[in-house]
Every structure is written in C-alpha cells, then in structure tokens.
Amino acid sequence: MNRRLILAAILASLICSSASAAIADDAIDPSLATTAPGDPTRWFDIRLLGVEGQGWSDTKAPFDRLPARAEGVVRDAVWGLSRHSxxxxxxxxxxxxxxxxxxxLTSDRLAMPHMPATGVSGLDLYAKLDGRWHWLGYGRPEQAPTNTGTLASGLEGGPREYLLYLPLYNGVSSVEIGLPEGASLSKAPARPEGKDRPIVFYGTSITQGGCASRPGMVHTAILGRRLGLPVINLGFSGNGRMEAEVAELLAELDPAVFVVDCLPNMSAAEVEDRVEPLVRIIRASRPTTPIILAEDRSYSNAPLVSSLRNRNATSRAALRAAFDHLVAEGVTGLHYLPGDPQLGDDGDGTVDGSHPTDLGFVRMADAFEPVLRAALAGQP
Known part of the structure; x- marks a missing residue:
C-alpha cells in the first residue's frame, strides 16, 4: 500500500472513530426505551436527550416555557400561552x-383558521448536512391527543445529528422518538464555548410563530439555525406587552442577547410607558447583555389603509423616543431594529396583513440577522 493510500485509510478511520464517539460519549441506554408486544420500534422520551429552548428548569409541566412560580404572577393569558411548546x-x-x-397534545385544537395544523400542533425535523441544517421531515397531527408518524425513512450515511422542533401553538405532555431495534441514539455534541448562551426573544403572536407552516419556519428558529445558537422563544400571542412581571422573569436569564419585539400588541401610549422600565429591570441584573428593541413589522395592507400606517408610525415613534432617551442617559448595549424592511414591500409576506407566511418569516430572519450579528459582536 503506498503512502497516499495509508494516509487515506488513517483519515477514514479517524472519521469513523469521531462519528462513533459522538454516539458513545452520551449514548442513551437502549433499556430506557419502551416497547410494545409485536412492535419492534423502541420509543425514547426526548427528555433523555436534553430539551433546548427552556429558560427555567422549575416548570409545572415538562414542556412549559415559564417557571411554575410564574403562575398567578403573570396574567392568566400569558401563563396559559406559556404552556405552548x-x-x-x-x-x-x-x-x-x-x-x-x-x-x-394538551389541546384538541389542532389548527387555526389562518394557520395549518402542521405549525400549530406538528413536529418538524432537520438534519445536519455538510455542516448546515437541512429540512428532512415533519410530524402530521391528525388527531387529539396522541399522534404517531414516520418523520423520515430510507436514510443513508450512518450517524448524523438531527434537530426536532415541537409545536408552536399547542402544548405537549410527552414526545418520543421511535427507532428500530439495533439503531443507536445519543445526545448531540455540546455546543462549543461562545455558542452555548441563547438568544431570548420576547414578543407577540409573530414571535410565537403565527402563522408558520412548520415549527422550524418561524424566524426565531431560522435565526437559531443560521447563527448556531440556542433560542428561547417567549412569544405570547396577543399578550407581548412589556409588563414588569415578565421583565422580572427575563432578567433572571443570562442570554447572549435579548430581543424585545412587542409593538404589535401595544399602543403608542403603552410603548411610551413601558419600554424604559423594562430595559431598566433587565439592566439591573444584566448590565452588559445586548438588548435589541424591535419596531413592529409593517402591515402588508398599510399602503392602502391609513389607520394601519398610523398604527405603525405612532408606536415606532414612541419606541424610538424611548431608545434615544435611554442612550442619552448612558444606557449601553442597546440596538435598534427598524420595522419597514422586515416583510418586504410587495405585500406577499403575510397571511392576513399581520402574521407572516413562511416567505414573510424568511424575510424577517434576513432583517433581524445583521442586527443580531452586530449585537453579538459588540458592535453598535
């Protein structure tokens, strides 16, 4: 065997060893799976793998987004929505x-009039291919409460990293991954240092994911994949209002960056009253963490409806005034995200003038990304 072939063989061996190590280091014991008579599938609770996207471990139920102690502190509507996954x-x-x-699922409402069941109540699977996340398959919710389905089959190429998103507008009491007997399962490699602190998004129905066709298509998820960072989604449909009780909870977290995107749920007067107190609450605990204040997206039909143009204009003016005042007072690490570029200018980015389609969410991710990258890099 010549030298080149020897080197190739050594390299191949190292690659195989590395792939095997990814499985062996955090391998899930097959005895932890459940099985049913006559069914060769082994079912693994995803909690064995470590669930990402939760800011708190002291939750009332396994897949809640706020801690149990938030019940009775935040408004009932916020608490109820926090139980969506x-x-x-x-x-x-x-x-x-x-x-x-x-x-x-915890609710029998599989879909909404303007949002499909696949986004409201479905699962969404991505695979890492050549170092990038690539969509692979989805779990179709056809009934309540329990659904079973094949997310992907005929897969080739040996060990691979996967990413599974949970429903956007429904809760789940259990989620399991099913694999045939003999297949290996392990936790994914830990995120590298510098990529392990999350982006925290606090906002409205749009932040929560309305009206993405799949859970992986909301802009928060798209940005998490692009930037290689975990994401905590604290979007509360109709109820992202910069309330002090929520701000106090945000201040408990230690993310790489906060994104505050609540204007679609707030009047200009509310924006004027609540932006500065929210920033001060966060700054009291997190004096250097970047905070992005985001304007609301432009209503897609605003060019023809003056009341909608005025709604955007007044809330943005209030946000900008608060931002400028905070900066003038010496509050550092603040960043500003304009609203106009978020959905494009052709009117095709929403379902109903307000909530993005998948196209709209991709455009939102495109608008958010450079501001996020600048904030993460410590640039103005």
Missing part, C-alpha cells in the same frame, strides 16, 4: 435509517 426543540445523533415520533 413554541421554540422548544431537541438535538440528537442516530444512525437509524428511519425516525418515527409519537407525541401527545
């Missing part, structure tokens, strides 16, 4: 040629 996900490694899922 928006933004929660799990990363794992398997060599299985087939991946199934079984999940139990």
């Amino acid at each position: 928006a933004g929660l996900c799990v990363r794992f490694v398997t060599d299985s040629p087939e991946i199934q899922a079984r999940w139990t």
Whole structure:
C-alpha cells in the first residue's frame, strides 16, 4: 500500500472513530426505551436527550416555557400561552435509517383558521448536512391527543445529528422518538464555548410563530439555525406587552442577547410607558447583555389603509423616543431594529396583513440577522 493510500485509510478511520464517539460519549441506554408486544420500534422520551429552548428548569409541566412560580404572577393569558411548546426543540445523533415520533397534545385544537395544523400542533425535523441544517421531515397531527408518524425513512450515511422542533401553538405532555431495534441514539455534541448562551426573544403572536407552516419556519428558529445558537422563544400571542412581571422573569436569564419585539400588541401610549422600565429591570441584573428593541413589522395592507400606517408610525415613534432617551442617559448595549424592511414591500409576506407566511418569516430572519450579528459582536 503506498503512502497516499495509508494516509487515506488513517483519515477514514479517524472519521469513523469521531462519528462513533459522538454516539458513545452520551449514548442513551437502549433499556430506557419502551416497547410494545409485536412492535419492534423502541420509543425514547426526548427528555433523555436534553430539551433546548427552556429558560427555567422549575416548570409545572415538562414542556412549559415559564417557571411554575410564574403562575398567578403573570396574567392568566400569558401563563396559559406559556404552556405552548413554541421554540422548544431537541438535538440528537442516530444512525437509524428511519425516525418515527409519537407525541401527545394538551389541546384538541389542532389548527387555526389562518394557520395549518402542521405549525400549530406538528413536529418538524432537520438534519445536519455538510455542516448546515437541512429540512428532512415533519410530524402530521391528525388527531387529539396522541399522534404517531414516520418523520423520515430510507436514510443513508450512518450517524448524523438531527434537530426536532415541537409545536408552536399547542402544548405537549410527552414526545418520543421511535427507532428500530439495533439503531443507536445519543445526545448531540455540546455546543462549543461562545455558542452555548441563547438568544431570548420576547414578543407577540409573530414571535410565537403565527402563522408558520412548520415549527422550524418561524424566524426565531431560522435565526437559531443560521447563527448556531440556542433560542428561547417567549412569544405570547396577543399578550407581548412589556409588563414588569415578565421583565422580572427575563432578567433572571443570562442570554447572549435579548430581543424585545412587542409593538404589535401595544399602543403608542403603552410603548411610551413601558419600554424604559423594562430595559431598566433587565439592566439591573444584566448590565452588559445586548438588548435589541424591535419596531413592529409593517402591515402588508398599510399602503392602502391609513389607520394601519398610523398604527405603525405612532408606536415606532414612541419606541424610538424611548431608545434615544435611554442612550442619552448612558444606557449601553442597546440596538435598534427598524420595522419597514422586515416583510418586504410587495405585500406577499403575510397571511392576513399581520402574521407572516413562511416567505414573510424568511424575510424577517434576513432583517433581524445583521442586527443580531452586530449585537453579538459588540458592535453598535
């Protein structure tokens, strides 16, 4: 064997060893799976793999987004919405040629008039391909409470990292990954230092994911994949109002950056009253963490409806005034995200003039990304 072939063989061996190590280091014991008579599928609770997207571990139920102690402190509407699993996900490694899922929903409302069941109540699977996340399959919610489905089959290439997103506008009481007997399962490799602190998004129905066709298509998830960072989604449909009780909870977190995107749920007067107190509450605990204050997206039909143009203009003016005042007072680490570029200018970015389609969410991610990158890099 010549030298070149010897080197190639050594390299191949190292690659195989590395892939095997990714499985062996945090391998899930097959005895932890559940099985049913006559069914060769082994079912693994995703909590064995570590759920991403939760800011607190002291939750009332396994897939809640706020801590149990928030009940009775935040408004009832916020508490109820916090029990939706928006933004929660799990990363794992398997060599299985087939991946199934079984999940139990907490609500029988599978869909909404303007948002499909796949986004409201479905699962969404991505695979890492050549170092990038690539969409692979989805879990179709066809009934309540429990659904079982094949997310992907005929997979080739040995061990691979996967990313599974949970429903956006429904809750789940359990989620399991199903693999055939003999397939390996392990936790995904830990995120590298500098990529392990999350982006915290606090906002409205748009932040929560309305009206994405799949859980992975909301802009918060898109940005998490692009930037290689975990994401905590604290979007509360109709109820992102910069309230002090929520601000106090935000201040408990230690993210890489906060994104505050609440204007679609607030009047100009509310913006004027609440922006500065929210920033001060966060700054009291997190004096240097970047904070992005985001304007509301432009209503897609605003060019023809003056009341909608005025709604955007007045809330933005109040946000800008608060931002300028905070900066003038010496508050550092603040960043500003304009609203006009977020959905494009052709009117095709929303379902109903307000809530983005998948196209709209991609455009929002495009608008948010440079501001996020600047904030993360410590640039103005």
